[in-house]
Amino acid sequence: PGVTIRLISEAGELIEGENEPGEIQVRGPAVFSEYWDKPDVTRESFVDGWFRTGDMAVLEDGYYRIMGRLSVDIIKSGGYKLSALEIEATLLTHPAIRECAVVALPDDTWGEVVAVAIVSRDGEDIELPALKEWATERMSAYKIPKSLLLLKDLPRNAMGKVTKRAVQDLFE
Incomplete structure (x- = not known):
């Protein structure tokens, strides 16, 4: 509860509609706030309080379908x-x-x-x-x-x- 999810395009823009792939970003009280003793990794992994998961997904009929890892899938x-x-x-x-x-x-x-x-x-x-x-x-x-x-x-x-x-x- 309390976790919010959004999809962000490759250009860094919020995806508001369906059927457009984007990176999953999450935020909320259950989301960790930093990588221990790794400030550079933490800076790269968070944007305005949102954690960049590295997973690509698309919203279809109100549900997120994960397409894979941005790095290899x-x-x-x-x-x-x-x-x-x-x-x-x-x-x-x-x-x-x-x-x-x-x-x-x-x-x-x-x-x-x-x-x-x-x-x-x-x-x-x-x-x-x-x-x-x-x-x-x-x-x-x-x-x-x-x-x-x-x-x-x-x-x-x-x-x-x-x-x-x-x-x-x-x-x-």
């Missing part, structure tokens, strides 16, 4: 802000995909493009043209992966969470 391609988590959720409905990680790769034309690392079910071979054809019926063209990497396992940290930066490095 948002892909900026051709003027669009794409949610890697949303693309992953769609790709995971493919019968040959056991798990996947969607990341951004730099691109001279689009800024960034979608790339996916896939662990297939039972070692099935998945090729990019076939995946693109399958994805065409399920997502917008600008969300379809431009690069594909088949792996036995996705790189994970000590907590078992997929490390997106390590996935990006595998494409280099």
Whole structure:
């Protein structure tokens, strides 16, 4: 109770309508006020008393839908802000995909493009043209992966969470 939430655009403006993505910012008595002994981090993390969460969301039908972390889950391609988590959720409905990680790769034309690392079910071979054809019926063209990497396992940290930066490095 007492916690207020708002969405702020990339330009730093308050988003008042629905269906426009922005960074989640929160404030209230339950929100911490500073990082212990880290004044520089505290200054970067708060704007006029609002805590910048680093999460991107959109307001839909009065509810916030989290799109992912600004640092690794948002892909900026051709003027669009794409949610890697949303693309992953769609790709995971493919019968040959056991798990996947969607990341951004730099691109001279689009800024960034979608790339996916896939662990297939039972070692099935998945090729990019076939995946693109399958994805065409399920997502917008600008969300379809431009690069594909088949792996036995996705790189994970000590907590078992997929490390997106390590996935990006595998494409280099």
